Amino acid sequence: MSELAFPKAQKPLKVALAGGGIGGLTTALCLARAGHAVTVYEQADTFVESGAGVQISPNAARVLHALDLKQSLQRVGFLPQATEIRSWRSGRVISHTPLGHAARERYGAPYYHVHRGDLLQLLVAQAQAQPKIELVLGKRISAFTQDSAGVSLDLGNESRVFDLLIGADGIHSAVREQLWGEQAADFTGNMAWRLLVPVNRLPEGLVAPNATVWWGPGKHFVHYLVNSGRQVNCVCVVETNAWHPESWIEPGSLAELKADFAGWHDTIQALLARADESSLFKWGLFDRAPMQAWGQGRVSLLGDACHPTLPFMAQGAAMAIEDAAVLARCLSAGSENEQDCATTLLRYEALRRQRTADVQRGSRRNATIFHLSGIKAWLRDRAAARAGGHTMDKLYRYNPLSVGLHDNMDP
Numbered sequence: 175m176s177e178l179a180f181p182k183a184q185k186p187l188k189v190a191l192a193g194g195g196i197g198g199l200t201t202a203l204c205l206a207r208a209g210h211a212v213t214v215y216e217q218a219d220t221f222v223e224s225g226a227g228v229q230i231s232p233n234a235a236r237v238l239h240a241l242d243l244k245q246s247l248q249r250v251g252f253l254p255q256a257t258e259i260r261s262w263r264s265g266r267v268i269s270h271t272p273l274g275h276a277a278r279e280r281y282g283a284p285y286y287h288v289h290r291g292d293l294l295q296l297l298v299a300q301a302q303a304q305p306k307i308e309l310v311l312g313k314r315i316s317a318f319t320q321d322s323a324g325v326s327l328d329l330g331n332e333s334r335v336f337d338l339l340i341g342a343d344g345i346h347s348a349v350r351e352q353l354w355g356e357q358a359a360d361f362t363g364n365m366a367w368r369l370l371v372p373v374n375r376l377p378e379g380l381v382a383p384n385a386t387v388w389w390g391p392g393k394h395f396v397h398y399l400v401n402s403g404r405q406v407n408c409v410c411v412v413e414t415n416a417w418h419p420e421s422w423i424e425p426g427s428l429a430e431l432k433a434d435f436a437g438w439h440d441t442i443q444a445l446l447a448r449a450d451e452s453s454l455f456k457w458g459l460f461d462r463a464p465m466q467a468w469g470q471g472r473v474s475l476l477g478d479a480c481h482p483t484l485p486f487m488a489q490g491a492a493m494a495i496e497d498a499a500v501l502a503r504c505l506s507a508g509s510e511n512e513q514d515c516a517t518t519l520l521r522y523e524a525l526r527r528q529r530t531a532d533v534q535r536g537s538r539r540n541a542t543i544f545h546l547s548g549i550k551a552w553l554r555d556r557a558a559a560r561a562g563g564h565t566m567d568k569l570y571r572y573n574p575l576s577v578g579l580h581d582n583m584d585p
Contacts, residue, residue, distance in 0.1 A: 197477030197494030198342035199297035204502035227407030232281035234492035262390030347479035391547030426456035464531035481530035486540035503578030
């Protein structure tokens with residue numbers, strides 16, 4: 175499967191990757207399958223993924239399957255039976271979309287819920303077993319220069335030269351900042367909370383094996399099972415006039431969160447009453463316009479470094495995983511000389527820029543749609559019910575393993 179998904183490169187390259195998160199490690203694995211030598215630089219001393227749950231929709235799952243992670247994902251993840259949208263107070267089902275076997279039949283790949291830490295460890299283990307991947311911890315790419323010979327990295331006490339540099343170093347990307355300067359970000363007026371609830375603390379059957387979104391005026395609540403069904407991952411978003419920092423690691427107050435969702439359905443109250451308070455964090459949601467260009471010469475970007483996405487479509491990780499596959503396939507058709515490297519990276523960018531921008535804009539629209547009230551909410555609910563639950567078809571049918579080898583391919 176991987177030979178077809180990631181054809182061997184005509185001329186293997188030496189590639190440096192900044193960032194050892196989900197996007198960076200997936201990229202390393204895809205590139206190594208294509209024959210490239212990859213060095214991943216992670217500035218932290220250990221591979222640790224902040225956050226809790228992540229949704230891996232079929233468009234991304236097919237890439238992870240091609241990397242031989244299917245059995246591992248089935249072991250640590252959870253396969254939801256459906257997505258549901260419910261009304262915040264009554265619990266009325268607004269929309270129901272089958273997943274499970276139906277998703278595999280409809281899209282050719284399953285839909286997973288996975289703890290971010292579990293997914294990261296699967297990727298780390300796979301990378302450690304791959305001889306073409308070097309993992310370097312505690313090193314930050316502080317600066318770089320490029321010329322006809324390659325990209326020279328300043329690593330503090332040493333420098334190294336590579337054919338390419340890919341910045342997969344997140345929202346606050348140092349690679350992006352050196353290429354383009356600091357990117358403007360606007361506070362959306364939304365604050366997000368995340369927490370975990372042990373299932374064994376809950377009444378039996380309280381949480382259905384679904385991805386459930388509760389829509390309410392000015393806020394929404396998402397929950398789904400992770401860790402093989404042993405924990406409920408909750409993400410709660412509230413409109414606020416107070417500015418909050420863009421950090422995944424600021425502890426939150428359970429009393430404040432309970433006050434924000436006072437009057438919501440009994441299921442929400444039961445989850446909050448049994449939350450693991452040590453897992454409760456909050457962060458401000460900031461929006462960034464789609465970038466008009468990602469890379470220059472032998473340097474490009476990937477994932478949140480170039481298309482950070484609000485969490486209203488559950489596609490942030492999926493877009494980075496798609497990037498990884500398309501980049502590897504594009505490089506399989508290129509060579510190591512300066513002009514071809516630059517052209518190949520521009521082609522990768524061209525194949526990905528419109529799709530990722532559409533997801534960014536769609537997530538921004540959902541931030542408004544989810545929080546409507548009054549007659550607008552009533553009209554929204556009727557439209558969602560009529561849509562038949564398949565509004566994400568175009569998104570989930572996308573196959574990054576069919577993109578990138580030939581110029582006439584449709585991205």
